[in-house]
Amino acid sequence: GVxxxxxxxxxxxxxxxxxxxxxxxxxxxxNVNSNPSDAEIREWLEGNICRCTGYHNIVxxxxxxxxxxxx
Numbered sequence: 001g002v003x004x005x006x007x008x009x010x011x012x013x014x015x016x017x018x019x020x021x022x023x024x025x026x027x028x029x030x031n032v033n034s035n036p037s038d039a040e041i042r043e044w045l046e047g048n049i050c051r052c053t054g055y056h057n058i059v060x061x062x063x064x065x066x067x068x069x070x071x
Contacts, residue, residue: 014052
C-alpha cells in the first residue's frame with residue numbers, strides 16, 4: 001500500500017524489528033490526521049522503539065504517505 005511504499009522509498013525500514021508497529025501506528029494516525037506535523041508524528045509513534053533510524057526517515061515516510069493519500 002501507500003504507507004508501506006513510503007517507508008521503502010524514504011528508507012524507514014532498516015532492521016525491520018519495529019516496522020510492523022510503526023506502520024500500524026502510522027496508518028492509525030493518518031486515518032485521524034492526514035497532514036500531521038513532525039511533532040504529532042513523533043508523539044503518535046512514541047510507543048514504538050526504533051534503534052536504527054533515529055525516526056527521521058520514518059517521519060518523512062509518514063508525511064509522504066499522508067501527502068499521497070490527500071492527493
